[in-house]
Amino acid sequence: MPAASTTLRTLAVSAVALLTVTGCQALDDAGRTMGxxxxVNDLAARMDRALELTYSAEYQLPGGKTATISQAQDPARSAYTWPEGKLAVTEEATTRCGVEGDETTCTLEAPPAPNSKPSVIVFTEAEREGLITPPMVMGLLTNxxxxxxxxxxxxDTTVAGLHATCVDIxxxxxxxxxxxxxxxxxxxxTGQVDGEPVEVALSRxxxxxxASAFELPPGADVVDRRPAGN
Known part of the structure; x- marks a missing residue:
C-alpha cells in the first residue's frame, strides 16, 4: 500500500495538472487569486506535513460521543480511539480492540514492517470501520x-482555537x-460517506x-497473535 504522503501528493498533483484556475476562487494570505x-493542493500539503507531527486531536461525534486521533514520532506510533473500539500501531504490535457492552477485547498482531508509517495503517483500518480520516476527506476534495x-x-474559520481553511462542496x-x-x-x-451521514468536529x-494513547485499555481481554519472538 503506498504511503499516505505519496498518495496525498499524487492527488494534489492530479488536480493541478487537470484543472485551470476557473470556477470558485478565493484569496490566499498574500492576496493572490486561488483556483x-x-x-486542494494547499490542503493536501498541510495534511502531508501533519503525518510527520506529534499531536493528539479529540473530535466531537453526534450524540455526545468522542473520538481521538493520536500520533507520535521517535518511535513512530499512531492510534485512533472511538466509542466502539481502538486501533493502535506501535513498534511492538498492531492492536485492534472492540467494545461490546462492558467488555473490551484486544487482538495483538505483528507490528508493521520497518519504515512503514503507522498513521497510514491506522487510517486505512479506521476507514474499514466506517470512520472518517484525513486521507478520506482529501480524496473527496480531490474528486x-x-x-x-x-x-x-x-x-476561513477557527476550530478548537486553531485557524482553519474550510471548503463547502x-x-x-x-x-x-x-x-x-x-x-x-x-x-x-459534515456530509455523507457511502450514503451515510457523517459529522465530526475537532474539540481539542x-x-x-x-503514552497511554497507545496502550491497551484497562481491563481488556487480550488475544496475542504475534509470532513468537515479538
Whole structure:
C-alpha cells in the first residue's frame, strides 16, 4: 500500500495538472487569486506535513460521543480511539480492540514492517470501520476538484482555537463541508460517506501525546497473535 504522503501528493498533483484556475476562487494570505486546484493542493500539503507531527486531536461525534486521533514520532506510533473500539500501531504490535457492552477485547498482531508509517495503517483500518480520516476527506476534495460541475467555496474559520481553511462542496447529491487546520489536522467534516451521514468536529488539539494513547485499555481481554519472538 503506498504511503499516505505519496498518495496525498499524487492527488494534489492530479488536480493541478487537470484543472485551470476557473470556477470558485478565493484569496490566499498574500492576496493572490486561488483556483480550485490551488485550494486542494494547499490542503493536501498541510495534511502531508501533519503525518510527520506529534499531536493528539479529540473530535466531537453526534450524540455526545468522542473520538481521538493520536500520533507520535521517535518511535513512530499512531492510534485512533472511538466509542466502539481502538486501533493502535506501535513498534511492538498492531492492536485492534472492540467494545461490546462492558467488555473490551484486544487482538495483538505483528507490528508493521520497518519504515512503514503507522498513521497510514491506522487510517486505512479506521476507514474499514466506517470512520472518517484525513486521507478520506482529501480524496473527496480531490474528486470534487476534478469535477467541472462541482461548486467549491472556500472560507476561513477557527476550530478548537486553531485557524482553519474550510471548503463547502456542492456536487450533485454529494454535498459536504470540510475544514483543515493550519497544522494539517482535520478540523471538521459534515456530509455523507457511502450514503451515510457523517459529522465530526475537532474539540481539542494538543501538540503532544500521553503514552497511554497507545496502550491497551484497562481491563481488556487480550488475544496475542504475534509470532513468537515479538
Amino acid at each position: 480550485r486546484a490551488d485550494i 470534487a476538484a476534478l469535477d467541472p460541475g462541482a461548486v467549491i467555496a472556500q472560507s 456542492r456536487q450533485n447529491a454529494d454535498n459536504f463541508t470540510a475544514c483543515v487546520t493550519g497544522e494539517g489536522t482535520l478540523g471538521s467534516f 488539539y494538543q501538540p503532544q501525546v500521553d
